[in-house]
Amino acid sequence: MDYRYLIALSILLGGCASQPEVVEREIGQFDLKLGTAPTRSMAQGLVQPTTASTFRGGLDLAHDSGVYVGQWSPSVGLFDGSQLELNSYVGYAQPRFDDSVGYELGVIRYSFPELETRNREEYYAGINLGSSRLGGAMSSALGRTDSTLFLELGALRPFDVDVRMKYASHSMDSPMYHPGGSVRVFNDWSLNLSRRLLGMQMDLSYSDSSLRGAQCSVYSGQNAYCEGFMMFKAERSFF
CATH class of the missing domain: 2.20.50 (Outer Surface Protein A; domain 2)
Structure with missing residues (x-):
């Protein structure tokens, strides 16, 4: 079985693709989130959009220290004209649970298994105050800077x-x-x-x-x- 179908199956098991709700579980000192919408504030703002992503989803695993890792797939690439895309990220955020002033920084890896020339990394940082967030990112790929x-x-x-x-x-x-x-x-x-x-x-x-x-x-x-x-x-x- 093609691995993209395994990804689609895991998304269906985690929740309907039209359901943007997030399933959250505590595992010891870790906080695990599964959902069909990006759960990490900075990653949500920086992942690439897609016009027809019937199957999409990802996970986010955060430690009490503020360190987190995650992966988000805005497109599984099951249909003609769409490509499999995997956005993997690792970062650090403080504070984690309250609405005081905090910050976040990390790196996202954009992977396109079917078109590896588009693969790239993007470094980001941001600050938050309550529910408001301001962030910036910079990426440098072959032949371009964004x-x-x-x-x-x-x-x-x-x-x-x-x-x-x-x-x-x-x-x-x-x-x-x-x-x-x-x-x-x-x-x-x-x-x-x-x-x-x-x-x-x-x-x-x-x-x-x-x-x-x-x-x-x-x-x-x-x-x-x-x-x-x-x-x-x-x-x-x-x-």
Whole structure:
């Protein structure tokens, strides 16, 4: 059996892919989380998005000291046009359990078993104050450097809407050519609003980049689409 089917099976056993809830268990001095949504704040902001991930999931294992490791798969690659992606991370966060001022740092390894030239590491660090988090990341792969700024404001009153914003800059060592010229540096950004309503998880997102028209043929940023794109999603748990 292909190992990607084993990953998909483990996700189904851990919970329905449309159920973003997290299963949490304490194992001695360790805290284990399994879920179909990223459970680590910084990793959640930095993992690559996917447009049609029917099967997705991961785990997060944290020690009382603040050290944690985890793995998140935004796409198992079961369907045509999708690729298996595994995002593995290790880091350190303090404090762990209260809402006081804290910090977090670590490294994420993005792995694409079917296209190893896309593999890379990304180093990140951030601070948090209550439910709000501000973080940054830097990665350097063959031929390019990417930097990301990530802001999560938590639930904003009075509407109880979670706000997450992300801005990234991408710099190429060599120009990328398109029919109308070339591109060496470009930026992209995204905004996500989410709220639980009537038993459903409601998400509204908008993404865009500095590229337009023919330039989008060389787009390789963090968004699923090059030019302005808005998406609304509603998920409901049946179990």
